[in-house]
Amino acid sequence: xxxxxxxxxxxxxxxxxxxxxxxxxxxxxxxxxxxxxxxxxxxxxxxxxxxxxxxxxxxxxxxxxxxxxxxxxxxxxxxxxxxxxxxxxxxxxxxxxxxxxxxxxxxxxxxxxxxxxxx
Amino acid sequence: xxxxxxxxxxxxxxxxxxxxxxxxxxxxxxxxxxxxxxxxxxxxxxxxxxxxxxxxxxxxxxxxxxxxxxxxxxxxxxxxxxxxxxxxxxxxxxxxxxxxxxxxxxxx
Numbered sequence: 001x002x003x004x005x006x007x008x009x010x011x012x013x014x015x016x017x018x019x020x021x022x023x024x025x026x027x028x029x030x031x032x033x034x035x036x037x038x039x040x041x042x043x044x045x046x047x048x049x050x051x052x053x054x055x056x057x058x059x060x061x062x063x064x065x066x067x068x069x070x071x072x073x074x075x076x077x078x079x080x081x082x083x084x085x086x087x088x089x090x091x092x093x094x095x096x097x098x099x100x101x102x103x104x105x106x107x108x109x110x111x112x113x114x115x116x117x118x119x
Numbered sequence: 120x121x122x123x124x125x126x127x128x129x130x131x132x133x134x135x136x137x138x139x140x141x142x143x144x145x146x147x148x149x150x151x152x153x154x155x156x157x158x159x160x161x162x163x164x165x166x167x168x169x170x171x172x173x174x175x176x177x178x179x180x181x182x183x184x185x186x187x188x189x190x191x192x193x194x195x196x197x198x199x200x201x202x203x204x205x206x207x208x209x210x211x212x213x214x215x216x217x218x219x220x221x222x223x224x225x226x227x
Binding site: 046 | 176
């Protein structure tokens with residue numbers, strides 16, 4: 001069974017750096033074609049794609065947030081980590097990680113973790 | 120970046136009716152890498168359709184996807200009470216993945 005679970009702080013202060021961890025099971029990120037992505041959703045708003053890392057350690061970022069994001073993986077721990085610098089109240093959102101197999105879209109999602117940015 | 124525009128913003132229908140949701144891309148979507156997701160309040164999105172027309176595992180056959188290039192459609196043939204939710208399209212054929220703004224399907 002494939003599962004993903006996001007973890008990280010529920011509250012961060014403006015200008016701080018957010019670090020989120022996606023811990024997954026049921027697949028290996030070293031398998032050809034496998035990817036993990038981060039997506040966020042502000043309250044009451046649409047989904048926004050943030051970043052993706054693939055089995056070959058290639059990384060892709062949203063153009064609008066590229067300068068603030070870093071995605072990395074630890075294959076031995078089955079984890080993908082996203083850092084976002086210089087947090088602002090507009091970054092308040094539920095952050096999801098999801099699995100993608102090339103060509104198959106985001107087939108399995110984590111439950112999401114709500115992050116509030118406030119002083 | 121490919122911009123996806125979904126219409127209508129809100130669709131009001133009754134159970135048993137047919138729903139047609141549209142997703143238009145600002146440029147051609149590579150290899151028909153277009154997906155549809157359903158999201159209910161307080162839940163993560165659920166993949167319904169990938170590759171424009173392939174149903175994901177466990178998705179009922181009343182859900183179907185069609186289209187290519189820049190115009191795509193999600194059709195729900197006969198609405199069940201559990202189908203009332205928000206639906207998003209997504210393109211994943213470029214290095215910049217994008218989502219549409221969503222269509223809210225509400226009970227009339």
